[in-house]
Each structure stands twice: as structure tokens, then as C-alpha cells.
Amino acid sequence: MRVVTGVVGNDIHVVANRLIEISLKERGFEVFNLGVNTYLEEFIDAVIETDANVLLISSLNGEAEGWSRDLLFLKSRFDLDGVLFVIGGNLSVGEAKEEEIIPKYKAYGYDLVFHQVDLNVGLDIIEDTLKGKR
């Protein structure tokens, strides 16, 4: 299974990104890590070039919301059926309720949304989803 990952926007928090790469590799994924400061277009283009099964976007400083508004439009330009779109980290600037955040991001076009969820919990859910368990 292939995963494209990275931190969206002008976000330079790198620690989580490194951990995610290591954890994914340990779980047997082939990882294409675009690193910090990555724009949404780059993520989509990387999925196209690699046939990734999962796009796993992180946001730590909360910028993701602004960037994610373009997701549906970008998805519409390519055939991305079957790709699992995942986002996690700190998905808002400041305080926010999970009940509000999750539907909002799902409406943007993500399949799985993890706001301040432990990484391993999230990765378990991703794996289960890929296996069709959830």
C-alpha cells in the first residue's frame, strides 16, 4: 500500500511529520513524504504520479481549513476513485468542537478526519478501513 503524506500549507511543524513517516513504514506502507510546507495541489499531483492508496495530510498550526476548501475542485480534475483521503492533527485555529470539525472536513472531501487524535489510534482506523473492516 502506498501513502502520500506531508504537512499542508505554510506549516513548519516537522516533528509529527517525521513520526508519521516512521510509523507508516513500520506498518509496511510505502511512504512518499512531501514534508512540511506542502500545498494541496502537490499532494494531489503526488497521488497521481504514485498511484497512492492513501493521502494522509497533517496540519498542526490549524491552517488546513483554509486550504481544504479547494479539495473537491482539485479532486474533480483527476480520476481519484478509490483513494482514501485522510486528515489529522490540529484541525482548527484555537478551540473547536469535534462535532463541528468532523462534518466540516468531510464536506470538504475527506473520508477520515482526526482532530487531536492519537496517531496510532488513527493509523489503526486507516488500516481497518483499507481492509474494509470499517
Next chain:
Amino acid sequence: MSQNSNRLEIDIGSTYFKIGTNGKTNQYFRDFTTNIYNDVKNKCGEIISKYKKNDIFICSSANGGLSTLIIGISSLFSIKYATNIAFNSGINIIDTLLYSKIDEAIPPKEIIDVVIIAGGIERVKSKFDNRLLEYLKEVKYSNIVYVGNGTDREFLKSNIDNLVILENIIDNRLQIREDELKEYLTNLYQNDIVGKEEIKKLYSITSNQIYSTPYIVNRSLPKLRSLYDVADPFLVIDIGGATTDIHYSTDLVVNKNILTSSSYDRLVFKKLGVYKSRESLVFGAKNNEFVYELLDYLMVNENILEEDTLKATTILMQLAIFLVLYQVSKNSNDYISLKLDILNSIVVTGGVSKVLSQDDIDKIVRFFYKKILHFDTIPAIIIDREYKIWTLGMKEVHSV
């Protein structure tokens, strides 16, 4: 430097040519009523006759370069990587086509020198299909090369005549791999120069290989410190009659997905020349949101752009510098963004270096840094008035 006193170096450009010897360079406007060879002979026959064929070195950018059509499956990887490699191989004219849009694409009318097809890491599901073959039927091209994924190789090879297949430009970590395509394109460019009738004639005055000018300039960059007090990262701006070339330290590239093995990359602005493409330069300037403020700052008004005076040329050259900086800044999302905030030196060469004063250039760079980047300080500016960069490159390439 007695060692090079017996060398004569000639650079053929699209609007003028220059001749250098003993570290001194003279520049002549091209006479378009005659061919390059006659023009050079008429103006410099006497000096040329004093040198042996073996001691005359020529480079040229007069052929206008090769035209390329790049077909790729994404803008930021296959198309971008191929574009970067093409620029670094000396190619000036680049058109791109995103494969997902191929059904709506209108094939170019003019003959394309080389079509480049790229897309995908090595092991992916098929990315190209009959739509590509149908489209290619409508395109007139001289060469075609495939540098994409492994899956489509067989299909394309058996369906496209004379398809050259080289290693994938995208490696398995999604990084650029440039060597094979770069070598292929550089050779193509080289053969093109040699094949041009006008250039062929020049071989009657030199027994050395004629190279492309951008290649020569690029070769001098690692040694630029031996000429000038430049600090990395730096940017070389070469504004000529028809195009503007920039060469930049790759450390300046914002988007880290494009890590090339060379330390200096090249980018061409084909519509930013002060003579042959003057109209498009003026057009580009008028469409820039800062231009009126800029003209005001230079204490002129827009009418100057239509004039045919030295003052007008100076202003146009200043505008060209501004537009180049603007187009590679983060303010413009064209092909590439450079971290101009960490730039240490700007070296200005080409036709502009003969016209603009240090003050003219300082002024425009200061405006850019203040207005666009909100900086009070600017990089060190060096003007290569005697085309030493080119002389150095010639020496590097034809080292004795």
C-alpha cells in the same frame, strides 16, 4: 593573462554578436540583411584573419533554440521535472500539456522539435492510452522521447514510431532524475545548432565545436567567485535582445520537491527581451499591478514605453529586471518560486550590462525589495560589463 591572448571568442546572439579577445569584448548589432557568417566576416574579418581556426571559439544562441512539447500527468511532478530538465539543457520554447486535458487540447500548429512524454514512478498502473496516440497523429514533430513509468513503456514503444526511451525522470522516492534526458536534449540542441545552415558556415572559421550560449554560461557559474565577489546563493540575470535568461543557485528554490543534481538551474523568459520581443515586454509590464507606481518612482510616465530613445531603453531594461524578479517571487505562481529573501548577490549580464548604470540597477532592485518583499536591504549587485562570465565559461568548456 598571456595564456588566452591567442584566443578569439565569438558569441552569436539573436540581435547582436560579440567578439572577445584579451579580456576585452566588443559588441555588434546584427545586420539582418545578410547571414550571420557574412555579417561576422564583414564587421570583424580583419581580426578573425589574425587567428588560427584552432584558436577561435564560438557559441550561439541565435538559432532561437529547440521547441518542446511536454506531455505529463501532473503539473508539479512529471511536467515540472521535464520542464526543469529542458531549461537546463538549453531549450527555450516549452509548451506543456496535462494529460487529463488531452481531449480538449488543440495540437500546436508549428513543428515541434521534440515531444517529451512523462508520468508516474516506475511501478504504477497504466497512465497513457489511445488518446495519446490519437493526439500525436495531429502533432508534427521531429523527435519524441518517453521518460515515464515502466508499465506504459511497451505499449508506447510498439505504437509510436521512432520513440526514444530513456530512464524515468521520476525515481521511486518521487525525486527528479535528470541525467539521461538532460544528455539527450543537450545533444539534440547541439545537433540543431550544427545543423543550422547559417551556423554551419561558421565552421569555416573555427575548428572547435560550437556550443549553445546558455550551456557556456552555466558552466562558468561554479567558478564565478574567481571573477567577482559573489556569495551563494546568487542569481544571474542575462537580459538579451529576444529573451531573458536567469541562472540561479538551486538553494533558492522554494519547492523542495525538485532537488536536481546540478547546483545551478536555468529559466528562460522568452517574451522578455528589449529588442526583438520589446512589444511583449511592454505588454507584460503594463499588465503588472505595480508598474505605474514603478514608473512614478523612476520619475517617468507610461508614454515612455512607446518611445524610441536611450531613456526608453533604460526604463525597459529596468522593467525587465523588475518583471523577472517579480515572476520568480512568491507573489507570482508561475513555474518556479525562488527564496529572494535569502539571495546574497545578483549578477547582471548580457545587453543590459552595457546600458544600465549601477545606480539604475540598484534603484530597481531596491524598489522590488521594498515594495514586494518589504525589505530595507538588497542583495549585492554586480554588473558583468565585459561579459567575463561568458569568457570564463568558454575557457571552462574549451579548457586548454
